[in-house]
Amino acid sequence: MHLQVSNVCKSFGHGKAAKLVLDNVSFELHSGQFVALVGSSGSGKSTVMRLIAGLESISSGAISIDGQPVTGPGSDRGMVFQKYSLYPWLSAAQNVAFGMELQGRSRTDVRERTSYFLEVVGLADSARCLPRELSGGMQQRIAIARALAAEPKVLLLDEPFGALDIQIRESMQEFLHQLWQRTGLTALLITHDLEEALLLANRVHIMAPNPGRLVRSVEMTLDRAPMAQLRVSPEFLALREDLAQGLRVLEPNLQP
Ligand SMILES: Nc1ncnc2c1ncn2[C@@H]1O[C@H](COP(=O)(O)OP(=O)(O)O)[C@@H](O)[C@H]1O
Ligand SMILES: [Mg+2]
Structure with a gap:
């Protein structure tokens, strides 16, 4: 790249x-x-x-x-902004999966990659939480996981x-x-x-x-x-x- x-x-x-x-x-x-x-x-x-x-x-x-x-x-190009840009009505896992679904990946692929990237940012245990249940730092880690999951260059x-x-x-x-x-x-x-x-x-x-x-x-x-x-x-x-x-x-x- x-x-x-x-x-x-x-x-x-x-x-x-x-x-x-x-x-x-x-x-x-x-x-x-x-x-x-x-x-x-x-x-x-x-x-x-x-x-x-x-x-x-x-x-x-x-x-x-x-x-x-x-x-x-x-x-x-994967983007992360200052303001938490997570969808408030989606869980942490659904937020991470969102971009990959748009990319048209298979369900299994999305599921596996979501778990993997939640693991990467140390938030596997928070998969089902809504953004408002997470601290600001955790929300930014989810935003980073979401950006990484789409495999940006x-x-x-x-x-x-x-x-x-x-x-x-x-x-x-x-x-x-x-x-x-x-x-x-x-x-x-x-x-x-x-x-x-x-x-x-x-x-x-x-x-x-x-x-x-x-x-x-x-x-x-x-x-x-x-x-x-x-x-x-x-x-x-x-x-x-x-x-x-x-x-x-x-x-x-x-x-x-
Ligand atoms: N859409 C826009 N229309 C007019 N001026 C803008 C626009 N976006 C940014 N600017 C101006 O460009 C300058 C740089 O802004 P910005 O790139 O946001 O700086 P930074 O991120 O370093 O704070 C500022 O003076 C800002 O007012
Ligand atoms: Mg700025």
Whole structure:
């Protein structure tokens, strides 16, 4: 799998009211990679994701998957959003099965894969629960299971843990990291949380607003200690501070 975003510009509105939201954004993602886009609110992260998802059209430039231009939504891209997007009237298992049923898989196949992916996200025991009976973190794990079950080439995660409390957020970060290591999934994570991006991704692109653009790109080469250790290791903290400084320079109005 090769996702290529090349010189993408996006404007909303027309004529004098047109607003350039993305300016010449380029990056790529290969199978097994975990790439994060990090930037403050309004830097165009969700717009990048919606363009890759085919929910919005680009103004100029190109987005392709394995050389094929993206022209609309497709099951080769699995999506997880910040707000729990589960169907409230369906059980956890029915939510996971939903996309696969649309794909026209056989009943047996859907049933087996549903159990498998509930197992993968550690929620086999909650198969019959309705979303409202599950915590926010569990609901997001179901949303991830649902996205993975459709066998996407790439998982697109837009602030997936943004609505969660800090402790749950940290355990979900650990969960996603382990899932990536175990299943070798390919993921694009969008977040405003620099720490989250650095903990999870092997490449981090930093975005700045007005207009939204990539301003820096870092390859994560720090030793992969267990996440709790990595979070507080001097090398990690130094890298995080260095990048945070750079972001503050770009957004002077956020300086104290
Ligand atoms: N459909 C739209 N119409 C007009 N402006 C939009 C639309 N979607 C996003 N924008 C604008 O694009 C900019 C980037 O938004 P977004 O991609 O949501 O940023 P982020 O996800 O980084 O917070 C914002 O200024 C936002 O107001
Ligand atoms: Mg957003």
